[in-house]
């Protein structure tokens with residue numbers, strides 16, 4: 001189903017698509033390719049929207065902290081918004097202190113994507129297209145991007161990313177859904193249990209740029225190798241926790257880069273029983289514990305969002321890779337195809 005969600009100041013209409021399959025209900029906006037709502041049942045079969053969002057387009061345009069959005073060209077931070085590739089230095093749009101965050105001022109989250117519905121066997125979904133012009137936000141090369149959202153027969157939400165370029169460039173695409181498995185607007189996720197199969201993470205400086213070190217999680221608040229609640233160690237006076245005002249760090253997944261999506265994280269809300277399992281081809285994930293939510297945004301259900309009312313698990317290559325020669329490369333060259341897949345599975 002397709003309906004008009006709103007109209008931008010320049011007259012462009014933004015549509016909302018509604019899909020359902022295998023017990024999962026998904027609403028997607030052409031603005032930013034944003035997941036506006038994702039509903040799953042609890043253990044008694046009661047549905048709730050487990051992703052943060054707004055009920056109107058104006059709020060998405062004016063103040064969304066990337067709710068549900070597609071992120072590009074470069075998910076996460078690039079130091080000083082600058083990098084050198086093949087001897088040329090590129091200056092990007094800077095939008096996070098002195099750094100570039102999530103692709104700059106007008107990243108993919110603020111673009112109106114072309115959306116095409118499809119059904120394939122028992123799957124249903126949307127293809128989303130955006131062509132990013134050479135030089136957009138300072139990045140080199142025309143980047144042609146195709147993202148596919150699939151709802152499978154089993155109710156999984158699968159995201160496939162593809163991109164090609166006509167000049168050497170850097171790419172790191174992700175989706176920025178904020179999860180609250182008890183339902184958006186229902187309060188903190190500190191009691192959610194989280195497990196991440198990562199023995200290392202990338203510590204950051206005060207500007208949240210990686211130092212380059214791959215530090216062991218053992219003996220730190222970053223050890224989620226066995227499930228623990230998000231709240232358990234979030235108030236530890238660990239320098240990294242203080243920098244992030246909670247968790248806002250890239251975890252180095254033990255599985256590494258894989259050609260097929262492999263499981264790396266489980267989130268569980270003990271009260272509702274809702275469980276989210278995530279698999280990816282990517283080598284890293286940004287675990288962000290909603291630290292910058294400050295009670296000023298009113299969400300889809302009419303309730304204010306406060307600090308820690310959601311978590312994000314953004315699958316990715318590591319932050320600032322274009323300036324970190326020891327990190328897996330994010331360079332894409334003409335003739336190559338960037339590919340990345342992340343699968344979210346729900347149960348209760």
Ligand code: BGC
Pocket residue numbers: 065066076208248249286288292312314
């Ligand atoms: C970043 C946070 C940022 C948030 C919302 C996350 O991906 O890691 O630092 O505040 O996005 O902007």
